[in-house]
Amino acid sequence: MTNDNKNIKQKLDAHEFDFNPGAWEKMEQILDDRTPNRSYFLTKIILAMTTVLFILALLLMQRETPTAGRTTSPQTQPQAFSQEKTIDSQGVAQATKPTAKDLTGFKNLSGLMPAPPNLKSGIVNLKSEIKTTPDSSFFQKLINQLSLHNERLSPEKVYLQFDRLFFEPGEDIWFNAYVRDANSLKASPKSEILYVELLGPNGSVLKKINLLAKGGTAAGDFQLDPNAPGGLYKIRAYTNWMRNSNDAFERDVQVQATVLPRLRMELDFMKKAYGPGDVVEAKLDLNTLANQPLSNYDFRANASLDGQQFTTVSGKTDGKGHAAVKFNLPAKLETSDGLLNILIAYNGQMESISRSIPIVLNKIDLQFLPEGGDMVAGLPAVVAFKALNEWGKPADVAGKIVNSKGVEVADFQSYHQGMGGFNFIPAAGEVYHAVLTKPAGISDKFGLPDAFPRGFALKINPLQKDTLTVEVNSTEDEALNVALVSRGDIWFTQTLPPQAGSHLVKIPVKNMPIGIAQVTLFDSRELPRAERLVFLNHDKQLKISVKTDKEKYLPREKVTMTVQVTDERGIPMPGQFSLAVADDNLLTFADDRQGHILSHLLLESELKGKVEEPNFYFEPKEKHPEKNELLALDYLMLTQGWRRMAWEEILDKQPVAMVFENERAVTRGVVTDKLGNPVPRMLVGVQKSKMIAMTDEMGRFELDTLLPRNEPMAVFSSVWDGNQIMTDGTSKTLQIRLPYEVKDFDKNQIQVAPLVLETSGSARLEGVLKTPILVNLLFSELLHCTKTAYSRRVRRPILRAITRFQRLIRVFTMWNLVIQVIPQAELLACPSMAAR
Secondary structure, three states: OOOHHHHHHHHHOOOOOOOOOOHHHHHHHHHHHHOOOOOHHHHHHHHHHHHHHHHHHHHHHHHEEEEEEEOOOOOOOOOOOOOOOEEOOEEEEEEOOOOOOEEOOEEHHHHHHHOOOOOOOOOOHHHHHHHHHOOOOOHHHHHHHHHHHHHHHOOEEEEEOOOOOOOOOOEEEEEEEEEOOOOOOOOOOOOOOOEEEOOOOOOOOEEEEEEEHHEEEEEEEEEEEOOOOOEEEEEEEEOOHHOOOOOOOOEEEEEEHHHHOOOEEEEEEEEOEEEEEEEEEEEEEEEEEOEEOOOOEEEEEEEEEEOEEEEEEEEEEOOOOEEEEEEOOOOOOOOOOOEEEEEEEEEEEEEEEEEEEEOOOOOOOOEEEOOOOOOOOOOOEEEEEEEEOOOOOOOOOOOEEEOOOEEEEEEEEEEEEEEEEEEEOOOOOOEEEEEEEEEEOOEEEEHHHHHHOOOEEEEEEEOOEEEEEEEEEOOOOOOOOEEEEEOOOOEEEEOOOOOEEEEEEEEEOOOOEEEEEEEEEOOOOOOOEEEEEEEEEOOOEEEEEEHHHEOOOOOOOOOOOEEEEOOOOOEOOOOOOOOOOHHHHHHHHHHHOOOOOOHHHHHHOOOOOOOOOOOHHOOHHHHHOOOOHHHHHHHHHHHHOOOOOOOHHHHHOOOOOOOOOOOOOOEEEEEEOOOEEEOOOOOEEOOOOOOOOEOOOOOEEEEEOOOOOOEEEEOOOOOOOOOOEEEOOOOOOOEEEEEOOOOHHHOOOOOOOOOOOOOOOHHHHOOOOOHHHHHHHHHHHHHHHHHOOOHHHHHHHHHHHHOOOHHHHHHHHHHHHHHHHHHHHOOOOOOHHHHO
């Protein structure tokens, strides 16, 4: 190397090279033609080995660190019709965005092995300990298959929040939409496009809109026609991915022109079914529009059948505005069309409220469902049941169980929504059936499932002190495995000794999330033999307090409220929330019993069939003191069945074929030449913006946004004829065909919009890139990439700008700007830099 070349090289290394055309040509020749020496490769090897050793050290530290359980992220409240706010560390609303915390932690393996002495709760890391356990191979396979199942299916949930579900023609139906991952209940990373439909009373789709759900949220509305006919409309929402499981969100919307009453009135029947001669009992609540009880007020109740009045009852409310309405149905009933109408004379006008009487004649569908799945002769069991009337609605029933000789062995009575249960020990070879005593007049006999002579039974005892006790009864001398799954993860496993009889399994549930869990019993052949759903940690709900600055307000006066949110322990919780203001009188008049966001995400979207009045299971006890919502919820778990997960599908190694793909809010396309051949390394983007992407080896590109319809795009290349490319507003692949045949793309000149310098990169890189070895390596890679990826016209201005910077940080700021225009993942001409 000559002395001149050595001087050039020294000045370049010291970043003091003064630019002139002759010197530039010499410098470029040296950089382009030189062969990397031994120290260059040695440097790269040392960096690679250091990185690998650092990663291995981190992994070992994570494996050796025990954990006491699994933590859950704070519950997120929906964001809807008011200005977005957050709750700070003191639980007070502030105008800042919250920081989401990831779900981290491990699963419980209590009972499978002794717990480490430093873990007071007895919970150990399932993933780290399971390999050293003699009987852990089955559980490891279970974990792997469940993980693959969740990865393949990645189920989603959608919830739409409305301010009300009762509208008049011509009004706007506003809503906020939330797309959630079914397991974590966080924003779904899979779908970013939501489809929402408005269906008319006849079931036809009247309107359909597509919404961008970036970050799992979206907002929209439907404008009702001023002449829209009254009736029951339906709103349906789904992602394209949800079409694989046909799990659309649906809500009924009442459209009706009405004059609202001047009282708040509620009327509910105490039972869900009445027959001939039964005593009908209803509960009446009367309040003024100011929410004051209508105390000691007279009312009249008229009951009719087929439009003909058959009885009248008079009564008076108590000091709290409550009253009980009682009357007898005729002993001979020929119709189920009954109506109860309450009349109240208030301020010179007559107010009224009506409800249909739930009359059942002789058609009851009664199903018996043994806990765990099967009855086994000689083993104690809980048999749950569910009764429906002829219209598929819940019906309250009572009756007795008799054997083949007509001897009564048990009796039963429904507890809530036609559901209930009773204890029972079936005898070998015996056949049982049920006879109804209420409602009267039903002579049908309902058979119970046959009891197997041998097998397994599963029983869940009431939850006590954060411990769930599972009773397993078996007639076989074989090892059994118990697993508990919640939110798509295995939280607990235990292997039982290989002996017949009764076994108790204690499962700590304090650190598990709120919601439905699935307890499954596997036999020694790894087949699921019994299964039971249970709702865990019902108390893990947010406590929300809303206070206004005044008691009363004038029309259009500004309202200031303080919102405080805490968890079940009273600890302030941050989160997003929404606020909607609606006429309480209108809500009462609509008598809507559909689920809110909590009941939908935790119950309705998890179970088969329709859950009647789902909000009941999350209401405070004072709203229904005569019933225990936790006991009613357990009967729901026993009878409603499981929907989202079946072990047969999970343990089947054959992947499930998905018909519909997930959709992200991106603009995709493919660039080909005149002959249809893909064109790689082509820059495509939106005119007069920074949105730009490079095609891969197959000519494909992707912009991280869904462009609206008729948005002009362009190809930044001299081979493009300049004609505009117009988008269609969907995520369908955009086909771009160049007007020429492209044989040697590297010789084409790329036309890139001027770069806009930003200073944000400097702050991020300051104090980080100080290692000379790393600096030299990245600098040489930058020169190599600019040489191979672009023409000299583009490369030279970049290199010239670099050499003018005296501080090293400016070099990397320049590189930061380069990758803002050409993302790292798309730098196919420089894979080594993209990998970093």
